[in-house]
Amino acid sequence: MPEKNEFYEVEFIDMTHDGMGVCRIDGFPVFVPKALKGEKGIIKLTKVNTNLGFGRLMEIQHKSPFRKEPICDHYSECGGCNLMHMDYSMQLDFMKYRTAETLRKLGKISTKVNDTVGMINPYYYRNKAVIPFGEENGKMIAGLYKSRSHDIIDMKKCYIIPKITTDIVKFLKNIFIELNIPAYNESLGTGVIRHVIVRNSYKFDDISVTIVTLTPKLPKKDLIIQRLVSRYKRVVSVIHNHNSENTNIVLGKKSKVLFGDDFIRDEINGVLFKVSHRSFYQVNPQQTESLYKKAIEYAELTPNDIVIDAYCGIGTIALSVAKDCKSVLGVEVVKQAISDADENALANNITNAKFKVGKAEEVIKTWSNYDIDVLFVDPPRKGCEPAFLETIAEMKIPRIVYISCNVATLARDLNYLQSQGYEVQEVTPFDMFPQTSHIEVVTKIRYKGQE
Ligand SMILES: C[S@@+](CC[C@H](N)C(=O)[O-])C[C@H]1O[C@@H](n2cnc3c(N)ncnc32)[C@H](O)[C@@H]1O
Incomplete structure (x- = not known):
């Protein structure tokens, strides 16, 4: 039986449904993130269960011709994407x-x-981004979760959401910092800002912004709205949602429209749609x-x-x-x-x-x-x-x-x-x-x- 924390020389013979490379150590299957079928390399065994193990790729000795340099700086730790090291055709x-x-x-x-x-163009395609807010060393951060955790990566750039969405998130983060409105602290159950959700229309210019808070009120809301909508004319809807539950579900039961309507307009194959902030809509x-x-x-x-x-x-x-x-x-x-x-x-x-x-x-x-x-x-x-x-x-x-x-x-x-x-x-x-x-x-x- 292979041992945890040991190093092994392996060959990847298959891929799991979630894109991990599959290798075998004396017949024992081990799954390794960011390894590609056809590659050979050295792994460190990080977890051993009864029937299978998990490893970390330490060195690639034989590279797949389909391996690609990921374009995103956050890729090695971010939980948002997991195939960016794979050529798009693969x-x-x-x-x-x-x-x-x-x-x-x-x-x-x-x-x-x-x-x-x-x-x-397989980038910048997501019309909806749900961005958690938190704190790191006393500083507000906002971005995507690290892979398999609730630690937030302070997002500089993201290649699967529109550039304007990243801009809006950063803009709001700076306003919250300036106005001294703290982020939600998940472990203590304190703070204010939990999530910002940005939804973009594909066929129209419309953008909606939903701010989810732990507190029933969004402090200094008039100032926030005024700054947001004067900077981003495409924002046609701003919603405040109150979520005081200790839960992974993003939206709480109560929402209030702070600016504009509770919908954005969009069009699919010639049919017009109104999409409100709670409704499912393909991303x-x-x-x-x-x-x-x-x-x-x-x-x-x-x-x-x-x-x-x-x-x-x-x-x-x-x-x-x-x-x-x-x-x-x-x-x-x-x-x-x-x-x-x-x-x-x-x-x-x-x-x-x-x-x-x-x-x-x-x-x-x-x-x-x-x-x-x-x-x-x-x-x-x-x-x-x-x-x-x-x-x-x-x-x-x-x-x-x-x-x-x-x-x-x-x-x-x-x-x-x-x-x-x-x-x-x-x-x-x-x-x-x-x-x-x-x-x-x-x-x-x-x-x-x-x-
Ligand atoms: C994958 S979405 C598809 C929505 C729509 N067909 C589209 O393409 O935008 C699945 C939908 O099923 C709804 N849903 C979940 N459970 C349901 C149930 N038991 N009965 C009816 N609708 C349900 C969800 O609210 C969501 O809108």
Whole structure:
């Protein structure tokens, strides 16, 4: 059995789903961050569990031709990106391979997996940044968390969020310092500023800023707003959110608009959207347009189709397909998102889309007698509830398009659907989060009936 803190000469033979190199020491598997398949080097064993270990890459003796110098100075410690040392073409291949392997191993599904759809410029793409504030040696800091910790890196530059977002965060940090408003101290439960959230529109200039505080009030709020909005004319919405809970959940229950509206405007594939600060909205708008086009292609919609958009958020998929079908029903658990969806339907003169607040697994039962032709399903990382899948299997919906941000839960859900007479016909991975190992996948599924 290999020993902790010892050094070993190894060869990397595979990669984990989260981009770590896999090597073996006398058959014992060890995972090493920032090592690439095909490389040889020396590692220090940092952790040994019963079945596997973790190591740190100390020296590379044989470099992969796909290794790349990361462009970000924070990369070695930051938890934001984990594939920046990998050439972009290899990142895309890695995602295709991971998708196929996970579907095969966890879902027992062998299907056509297309090449990953990547970005021409895979940087500065995130339209939303959630930035924690803290203190280091008595000085306020703001940035991303270090990998696997709640220690904050004082951000100088970030290559996956727009430059203006970094500027706004730094600008606010300087104002807070000047006005003597302290950052939240997570271990003591004291201070004021917990997070700043910046959301940018892709098609409009709109930017919204949400300031989350531990205290019910944001001290000197008028001065802060006045300085922020006179410096950044694109800021059309400033929200104060109060979160006094000792929790990792960023937003507290109470929010107040301090300036402008509680939304930014955006457009996806020609449909207008209002996005309020609490609603889910895809973080990479450019890739979202391609992803939805692929989802619509997989649905093979006809004008008489009755469609469901389950886990619909602010109705982005439902409203994108409304013109191509007879009617569409959306369901989503967040009330504010459904009220955005209703307003978005109105603003786009769409009258054949109806939205309902509730849990998809409960609301779908109330629709089980409808003759549904197509189901779009886009759940959170944990995938679909068994009750939801059971109902759609009973309904025998002929065409399903499953959009997933977690291939492992997708594989589990597809395995169930396959056992219920569905065929997984094709899968396309999308790189929605370049420089990270997260994969988004669109799947084409058809009901073939039980054998
Ligand atoms: C991955 S997002 C997809 C949103 C939307 N389709 C889009 O592309 O913007 C998943 C959505 O599911 C919602 N959600 C989570 N659990 C749910 C449940 N049990 N029933 C309905 N919606 C749920 C979340 O609030 C979130 O808006």
